[in-house]
Amino acid sequence: MPAPIHVIGIGEDALEGLTKSSRQALAESQWLVGPPSLLRHFPRRTGQQQQAMPTDLEELVEWLETHSDSTVSLLVQGDPLFYGIARFLCQRMGKDRFQVAPHVSSMQMAFARVKESWDEAYLTNLAHQQLESIEDRIRTAEKVGIFTSDHQQPSRIAQFLIDRHLDYFTAYVCENLGAPDERVTRGDLHEIARQSFAPLNVMILVRIPGTPDRPADRVGRRLFGNPDELFLHAKPKRGLLTPSEVRAIALAEMQLQRHAIVWDIGAGSGSVAIEAAMLADRGQVFAIEMDAEDFGLLLENKRRFELPNLHCIQGEAPQAWQGLPAPDAIFLGGTGRGLKDLANSAWPMLRVGGALIANSTALEHVAALQTLMQDSWLVDPQLWMIQISRSNLQITSTRMESMNPTFLLKATKR
Numbered sequence: 001m002p003a004p005i006h007v008i009g010i011g012e013d014a015l016e017g018l019t020k021s022s023r024q025a026l027a028e029s030q031w032l033v034g035p036p037s038l039l040r041h042f043p044r045r046t047g048q049q050q051q052a053m054p055t056d057l058e059e060l061v062e063w064l065e066t067h068s069d070s071t072v073s074l075l076v077q078g079d080p081l082f083y084g085i086a087r088f089l090c091q092r093m094g095k096d097r098f099q100v101a102p103h104v105s106s107m108q109m110a111f112a113r114v115k116e117s118w119d120e121a122y123l124t125n126l127a128h129q130q131l132e133s134i135e136d137r138i139r140t141a142e143k144v145g146i147f148t149s150d151h152q153q154p155s156r157i158a159q160f161l162i163d164r165h166l167d168y169f170t171a172y173v174c175e176n177l178g179a180p181d182e183r184v185t186r187g188d189l190h191e192i193a194r195q196s197f198a199p200l201n202v203m204i205l206v207r208i209p210g211t212p213d214r215p216a217d218r219v220g221r222r223l224f225g226n227p228d229e230l231f232l233h234a235k236p237k238r239g240l241l242t243p244s245e246v247r248a249i250a251l252a253e254m255q256l257q258r259h260a261i262v263w264d265i266g267a268g269s270g271s272v273a274i275e276a277a278m279l280a281d282r283g284q285v286f287a288i289e290m291d292a293e294d295f296g297l298l299l300e301n302k303r304r305f306e307l308p309n310l311h312c313i314q315g316e317a318p319q320a321w322q323g324l325p326a327p328d329a330i331f332l333g334g335t336g337r338g339l340k341d342l343a344n345s346a347w348p349m350l351r352v353g354g355a356l357i358a359n360s361t362a363l364e365h366v367a368a369l370q371t372l373m374q375d376s377w378l379v380d381p382q383l384w385m386i387q388i389s390r391s392n393l394q395i396t397s398t399r400m401e402s403m404n405p406t407f408l409l410k411a412t413k414r
Contacts, residue, residue: 002068002097007080007089009103010034012178014041022101026073033063034075042075057085061092079105083125083147107145110174110202113184121145126152131160136229139166144205154203158193161205168211172204173197212297224251224275232297232304233269242272242333242359245388246406250357251275253382253410254329258282263327263349265317265342269297270310272331277310284309286324290316318345326351332358339365340372347377350413358409366407373411382410 006025011017018026026032032042033051044050053074054060064072079102080086086100111118121143124134131152138144138161148154154173161167173185175198185195212232221230225248233241242250250272256262260280264273264287273287287302287310289295295314302310313320330346332339339360350356360366366383373381385407389400 003071005064005089005098006071006073007086007098007100008073008075009078009080009084009101009105010038010041010075011078011103014038017103019101025099025101028071029073030070031067031072032075033060033072035077038075038077057088057092060085061089064089064093077106078103079108082107083123106174106177106202107147109177110172110204111145113174113177114172114186114204114206116143116204116206118143118145125149126157131157135164135166136227138205139229141205142207144169146203146205148201148203150199153199154197154201155193155195157203158189162189162193168208169205170208172206173201174204175201177202223278224248226271226275228271231269231271231274232300233271233294241269243388243403243406246359246386246408247272247275249384249386250331250359250408251279253357253408254331254355256280256283256329260328261325261351262286263321263324263330263346264288264333265321265330265346266333267298267312268294268333270301270312272333273298273310274301274305274307276329276331277307278305281309283328284311284325286311286313286321286327288313288315288317288320290314290320317342321346321349328354330354330356332356340368343369344372344376347411347413352413354413356411356413359406360409361404361406363407366409369409373409377411379411379414384408 006029008018008022008025026042027045029048031049031051032039033053035053039050054063076084078084080100081102082105086098090098107123122137122141123145125147126149127147146157148157158171161169167189169189171187171189171192173192175183225244228241228244231241254276256276256279258281260283262276262280262283262285264276264285267273267287267289270287273285277285287298289298295312298312302312326349328351330350332343332346339358343356343358347356358369370381370383373379385405387402387405389402391398392401
């Protein structure tokens with residue numbers, strides 16, 4: 001049976017910061033493997049050898065397999081399971097081969113230094129990916145924690161974000177955390193772009209309160225199912241934007257013709273209404289929204305997409321739709337507890353053969369509306385629960401990040 005492999009997180013205080021069990025594991029190991037910057041803190045013991053850790057992880061796996069009859073301690077910085085090698089090794093060689101002892105991650109320390117919570121932050125490591133691949137994640141985030149790299153230092157990151165008009169963050173650069181020359185620099189991105197920093201640093205971005213996303217300018221705009229990042233929408237109300245996958249299904253189920261009349265009630269920043277207007281380019285789409293902030297974003301999105309057949313109405317339904325032409329399709333979104341009553345008021349306005357589609361993340365609201373459709377409208381509705389997972393690159397592997405499930409309920413008027 002192969003000997004156990006200890007993966008031990010090391011902090012700036014080196015040996016002094018280790019637990020008793022970690023010290024014992026180090027003392028009993030025949031091999032200490034790690035970067036030279038860490039190995040130098042641990043004097044050689046009699047009968048113990050040291051090995052510089054290969055930068056290629058596959059080479060490290062090969063070395064460990066070759067020395068499977070020896071006790072080995074791998075020395076790594078911070079938490080080995082937080083953007084560290086332990087995750088890769090456990091997946092590659094099996095969890096049973098390893099004992100993992102974490103130290104405080106430099107990312108944890110950085111957020112502590114700037115006194116910001118990090119439970120909902122987007123965290124990434126630029127040692128394994130390019131800035132371009134995470135641009136859209138930064139665009140929509142409230143907070144971002146970045147492990148920088150030799151080629152992607154804070155000044156370059158700041159300039160990259162400025163060039164893409166993502167200048168609505170306060171930036172913090174935390175250098176040499178835990179060391180005597182530790183330093184934390186705070187500034188806007190223009191200030192950070194003009195400075196240089198020590199190679200060992202973590203960069204944190206905190207969105208300036210009240211600033212909306214600035215949509216990306218993309219080539220190849222689609223008729224429907226456009227990426228979420230293409231739309232200006234409110235923060236922190238990220239969840240009120242209908243995700244692109246849900247939007248695509250809803251618009252397909254509306255079965256829109258080019259001359260169709262569409263109502264989008266509770267339109268928010270208008271992603272569904274905008275794509276409906278592109279599909280029904282010879283018809284008319286009416287987007288109704290009562291929230292002043294979202295209505296302003298709706299108007300801006302209309303301007304960006306240049307849609308003369310999209311009509312934006314600020315007001316509360318059902319009063320706001322008085323005098324509008326009868327719709328061929330109705331989409332209800334963002335209506336919360338009033339979903340059932342609003343649908344009941346809109347249903348008589350729908351033309352025969354038209355579809356009413358409601359979107360909600362609350363099962364109770366969907367159940368109440370389903371009962372209304374069956375008992376009062378005498379319609380057998382279609383119901384979808386949509387749960388999408390999107391890929392997220394983690395070091396050398398791709399993981400799937402699950403979105404909250406959402407429901408679509410459709411009734412067709414016969």
